[in-house]
Amino acid sequence: MSHVFDEAITVSVGDDGVFHATTHPAYSNMVGPFGGITAATIVHAIQQHPDVLGEPLAFTVNYAAPIADGDWELHARIVRTNRTNQHWIFHIEQNDSTVSTGSAVFGLHRPTWGSTEPQPPTAPAVETVEPVEFPEFIAWAGNYDKRFVVGGLDGSASEDSTSTLWIRDRPERALDYPALMSITDSFYPRVFLRHGTYMAAGTISLTTYFHATPDELAAQGVDHLLATARAARFGNGHFDQDGQIWSGDGPDAVLLATTHQLVYFKDPQ
Amino acid sequence: MSHVFDEAITVSVGDDGVFHATTHPAYSNMVGPFGGITAATIVHAIQQHPDVLGEPLAFTVNYAAPIADGDWELHARIVRTNRTNQHWIFHIEQNDSTVSTGSAVFGLHRPTWGSTEPQPPTAPAVETVEPVEFPEFIAWAGNYDKRFVVGGLDGSASEDSTSTLWIRDRPERALDYPALMSITDSFYPRVFLRHGTYMAAGTISLTTYFHATPDELAAQGVDHLLATARAARFGNGHFDQDGQIWSGDGPDAVLLATTHQLVYFKDPQ
Numbered sequence: 001m002s003h004v005f006d007e008a009i010t011v012s013v014g015d016d017g018v019f020h021a022t023t024h025p026a027y028s029n030m031v032g033p034f035g036g037i038t039a040a041t042i043v044h045a046i047q048q049h050p051d052v053l054g055e056p057l058a059f060t061v062n063y064a065a066p067i068a069d070g071d072w073e074l075h076a077r078i079v080r081t082n083r084t085n086q087h088w089i090f091h092i093e094q095n096d097s098t099v100s101t102g103s104a105v106f107g108l109h110r111p112t113w114g115s116t117e118p119q120p121p122t123a124p125a126v127e128t129v130e131p132v133e134f135p136e137f138i139a140w141a142g143n144y145d146k147r148f149v150v151g152g153l154d155g156s157a158s159e160d161s162t163s164t165l166w167i168r169d170r171p172e173r174a175l176d177y178p179a180l181m182s183i184t185d186s187f188y189p190r191v192f193l194r195h196g197t198y199m200a201a202g203t204i205s206l207t208t209y210f211h212a213t214p215d216e217l218a219a220q221g222v223d224h225l226l227a228t229a230r231a232a233r234f235g236n237g238h239f240d241q242d243g244q245i246w247s248g249d250g251p252d253a254v255l256l257a258t259t260h261q262l263v264y265f266k267d268p269q
Numbered sequence: 270m271s272h273v274f275d276e277a278i279t280v281s282v283g284d285d286g287v288f289h290a291t292t293h294p295a296y297s298n299m300v301g302p303f304g305g306i307t308a309a310t311i312v313h314a315i316q317q318h319p320d321v322l323g324e325p326l327a328f329t330v331n332y333a334a335p336i337a338d339g340d341w342e343l344h345a346r347i348v349r350t351n352r353t354n355q356h357w358i359f360h361i362e363q364n365d366s367t368v369s370t371g372s373a374v375f376g377l378h379r380p381t382w383g384s385t386e387p388q389p390p391t392a393p394a395v396e397t398v399e400p401v402e403f404p405e406f407i408a409w410a411g412n413y414d415k416r417f418v419v420g421g422l423d424g425s426a427s428e429d430s431t432s433t434l435w436i437r438d439r440p441e442r443a444l445d446y447p448a449l450m451s452i453t454d455s456f457y458p459r460v461f462l463r464h465g466t467y468m469a470a471g472t473i474s475l476t477t478y479f480h481a482t483p484d485e486l487a488a489q490g491v492d493h494l495l496a497t498a499r500a501a502r503f504g505n506g507h508f509d510q511d512g513q514i515w516s517g518d519g520p521d522a523v524l525l526a527t528t529h530q531l532v533y534f535k536d537p538q
Contacts, residue, residue, distance in 0.1 A: 060329045060474070062372050087370060103331050105474055110506035112503075112535070117430060117500055205476075213505055232513070233527070234384045234385070235383030237381050240478045240527055244501070255501060260476060267382050
C-alpha cells in the first residue's frame with residue numbers, strides 16, 4: 001500500500017517534458033493545498049529528471065495565487081549545469097494562469113571542512129510529549145505527528161513567536177528530500193501564535209536550504225525531527241519567519257535544513 | 270555629480286522591454302561584479318517599470334555563473350498582480366548565456382499590527398569605531414564605510430562566524446531600496462572568518478526580505494546602518510548565512526531587512 005505522501009507528490013511527464021500533478025484532498029489547507037506538499041512535489045519532479053545533478057541544495061517557491069483543487073502543470077527546466085551544481089527555474093500553470101514560480105539549485109555534496117554553529121533547542125523525549133491535532137479545516141496537518149515542546153496553538157497569545165516541536169510523517173515514512181521540503185513549510189504562521197488565534201495569513205515566498213546529505217537522511221529513517229521556528233519582524237501586512245529542522249536534540253544532532261519565508265497577514269477583525 | 274552607486278545601477282530600456290546594464294569597475298569583486306550591485310540593479314530596474322506595484326518585499330537571485338565585465342541584459346516580467354502584491358521573475362543574459370535567475374515580490378505596505386522580536390546587536394557609537402579597508406582585489410568594498418564591532422577579517426580564525434558592523438555607502442548616499450538590497454549582500458563569506466583567511470567561495474542563491482517602509486528609509490537618510498550576519502551550518506562544500514540590517518542600535522532601532530544566502534566554498538589548499 002502506498003503512503004499518502006507518495007500519492008500526493010506523484011507526477012507524470014508528458015512528451016513535452018511538462019510534469020502533471022493533482023492536488024490531494026489529504027493535504028488541503030484553508031485555501032488551496034498546503035504549500036509544503038506543492039513544494040515537495042516540485043522537488044520530487046526535479047529528482048525524476050534524467051539530467052538532474054545531485055541533490056537539492058536551495059529551493060525558492062513563490063505562491064502567487066492559490067492552487068485550485070484538481071490538476072496542475074509544472075514547467076521546470078535546467079538553466080545551467082556547472083561542475084558541481086545545477087540551476088533550475090520552474091512555474092506552475094493551472095487553467096492557463098501562472099500560480100507559482102520559483103527556482104532550485106541542485107548539486108553534489110563534496111567532502112569539506114564542516115561546522116554547525118547554532119545549537120538544537122532543548123526538548124523532552126519524544127514519547128513524553130503528547131501529539132496534538134489541528135482543526136479539520138487544516139487537513140494536511142493530520143498527516144503529521146506533531147508534539148509541541150513550546151508554541152503549540154492553545155488559544156492564548158504569546159509574546160514570543162517561537163514554536164518547537166517533534167514532527168514526523170504519519171503514518172511513519174523514511175525521510176527523503178521531498179518529505180524534508182514539506183516539513184520546512186509545516187510551521188503555522190507565527191502571527192497566529194502572537195495573537196493566540198487563526199487569522200487570514202498565507203506564505204508569499206519560501207526559501208529552504210538543504211544541508212542534509214543522503215547518508216544523513218538514511219540515518220534519520222522514520223525518527224521524529226526536532227523543528228523550531230520564530231518570526232523576526234511583523235508589520236505593514238507582512239512578516240518573515242525562520243526555521244531549523246534538526247535530526248534530534250543534544251550535542252550530536254544534525255542540522256538538516258534551514259528555512260525562511262515571507263508571509264502575508266491581515267489583522268483580525 | 271552623480272554618485273558611483275547610481276552610475277553602477279543605471280539601466281536603459283529597449284523597445285522590447287529588455288533592460289540593459291553594464292558592469293562598473295568600482296563594484297568589481299574577485300570574480301565578476303559584486304553580487305550586491307547586480308541585485309541592486311535588478312531592484313532598481315523593476316522600480317522603473319510603469320506597471321510596478323508598491324515596493325520590494327521579497328527578492329531571490331541565483332548566481333548561476335559569473336558575469337563578465339561589460340554589458341548585460343535583464344529580462345524581467347510580471348507574472349501576476351494581486352490586489353496588494355505583484356510577482357516578478359527575471360533572468361540575466363550575457364553573451365547568449367543565462368548567468369542569473371530569480372524572482373521578486375513587490376507590494377503595498379498596509380497599516381497593521383507590528384512587532385519586532387529580535388534585538389539589535391549592541392555596538393559602540395559609530396564615531397568610536399575605526400573604518401577598515403579591504404584588499405584592493407575586493408574593489409566594491411571601497412564604496413562602503415565599514416566599521417566592524419565584531420568579526421572583522423583580521424587574519425585570525427574565529428570559532429564564531431558572527432560579524433557586526435556599522436556600514437553605509439561611501440560617499441554618503443540617502444538609503445533607498447537598491448542601496449539596502451546591495452548592503453544585504455555585503456557580508457563577506459562567513460567561512461573566511463572561521464578560517465581567518467580568504468578562500469574560494471561564492472554566493473549561489475540569495476534571498477532578502479525587505480521590512481523597511483518608504484518612511485523608514487527616508488528617516489534613515491545617510492546614517493550608518495548596523496548590520497550583523499552569522500552562518501548556520503558549513504559542510505560538504507556549502508554553507509548558509511543569515512543577516513539582519515538595523516537602522517541603528519538600542520531599543521528604538523528598526524529592523525529594515527533580513528537576508529539569507531547559500532554559499533559555495535572550497536577548503537583552502
